[in-house]
Amino acid sequence: MIQLRPRTDLFENGVLQSMESRALTYLRSGLPIHLRGPAGTGKTTLAIQIAARLGRPTILITGDGWFTAQNLIGRETGTKSKQVVDNYVHSVKKIQTEVSAVWSDDALTRAVSEGYTLVYDEFTRSPPQANNPLLAAFEERMLIVPGGARRERVVQAHPSFRAILTSNPEDYAGVTAPQDALIDRMITFDLDNHDRDTEVGIVSNRSRLDQLRASRIVDLIRALRGSPFLKQSPSMRSAIMIARITVTEDLTVGAQDPRFLQLCLDVLESKTSGIDPKIRNGFRTHLVDLVRSICASQSAENAA
Structure with a gap:
C-alpha cells in the first residue's frame, strides 16, 4: 500500500485532461475504470495519476499467468496453537490444545x-x-472470503473503495480474453495511439527534447506503424527511448548523423518480421529513406 501524489511533470492537453476528468467522475460514483490499449500508450502512467488524484492509499498489482483468486483475496499462511493448562484440582492436570488457521x-x-x-x-x-x-x-460491493475450518466471512466494501484496471489487446502474447460479465461491470476507455500533437508533447516532455527533434522522431515512429518490414508495431515508448538518448548524446535527428541512424536501428530492428538478412537490409534502407523524407519535408515547411 502506498500513498501516491499527482505528478506535475506529465504532459497534459485537452484530450488527456478530458479523459482523466471523466474517469475521476465515474470513479467517484463508485464505478471501476478500465484503460485498454496497445503497449506504450501510457495506460499505467494514466492509471497511477488518476489513482493519485483520488487521494486515497493505493495498492498496485500486476497480472500474471500464475495468478489465482488467492492472490486477490488471500490465503491461509499457517496455523497457530493455543494451549490451556487447568490445575484447578491439585491432583489433576488438564491440558487443552486448540489449533486454528492463520489467514x-x-x-x-x-x-x-x-x-x-x-x-x-x-x-x-x-x-x-x-x-x-x-x-x-x-457489482455487489462485497467479498466472500474463506476462512479457517471452512468458515466464510462477508466483507462489505468501504465507501471509498475504487478500482482501476488496465489491459492490452487480446492479440498480445500472454493475454487472455476477459469475461464479458467483468467487462460489463466497468467503464472502458480505449487508448489507441494518440494523435500526432499529443505524441509529440508526451515524447518531448518525457525526454526533455525540443519539439522540433521530438516531432521528427514521432513522425518516424508513426510512419513505421503498419510497415511490412515490422512484425511488432513500434509504440510511443520506442520514440521516448530514441528521444532520451538523442538528448544525452546531443544527436542530430537526421540521416547525416550515423549515430542517430544506428540508435534507431538498435531500438527498432528487433521488431522486424524475422532474422532474414534480406528483411533486415530492406528495413535499414527503408528507415534511412524515411528519416531523409521526414527531415526534408519539415525543412520545406519551415522555409515556407
Whole structure:
C-alpha cells in the first residue's frame, strides 16, 4: 500500500485532461475504470495519476499467468496453537490444545475492507477464473472470503473503495480474453495511439527534447506503424527511448548523423518480421529513406 501524489511533470492537453476528468467522475460514483490499449500508450502512467488524484492509499498489482483468486483475496499462511493448562484440582492436570488457521488478506480484500484504491495493471494476463472475485466486488460491493475450518466471512466494501484496471489487446502474447460479465461491470476507455500533437508533447516532455527533434522522431515512429518490414508495431515508448538518448548524446535527428541512424536501428530492428538478412537490409534502407523524407519535408515547411 502506498500513498501516491499527482505528478506535475506529465504532459497534459485537452484530450488527456478530458479523459482523466471523466474517469475521476465515474470513479467517484463508485464505478471501476478500465484503460485498454496497445503497449506504450501510457495506460499505467494514466492509471497511477488518476489513482493519485483520488487521494486515497493505493495498492498496485500486476497480472500474471500464475495468478489465482488467492492472490486477490488471500490465503491461509499457517496455523497457530493455543494451549490451556487447568490445575484447578491439585491432583489433576488438564491440558487443552486448540489449533486454528492463520489467514492473511491480500490486495483486493485489503482494498475493499479499508477503502483503498486498487490499480490492477494488465489484469488480462491473469487467467480469467483468477479474476472471479472482482465480479462481486464491483457489482455487489462485497467479498466472500474463506476462512479457517471452512468458515466464510462477508466483507462489505468501504465507501471509498475504487478500482482501476488496465489491459492490452487480446492479440498480445500472454493475454487472455476477459469475461464479458467483468467487462460489463466497468467503464472502458480505449487508448489507441494518440494523435500526432499529443505524441509529440508526451515524447518531448518525457525526454526533455525540443519539439522540433521530438516531432521528427514521432513522425518516424508513426510512419513505421503498419510497415511490412515490422512484425511488432513500434509504440510511443520506442520514440521516448530514441528521444532520451538523442538528448544525452546531443544527436542530430537526421540521416547525416550515423549515430542517430544506428540508435534507431538498435531500438527498432528487433521488431522486424524475422532474422532474414534480406528483411533486415530492406528495413535499414527503408528507415534511412524515411528519416531523409521526414527531415526534408519539415525543412520545406519551415522555409515556407
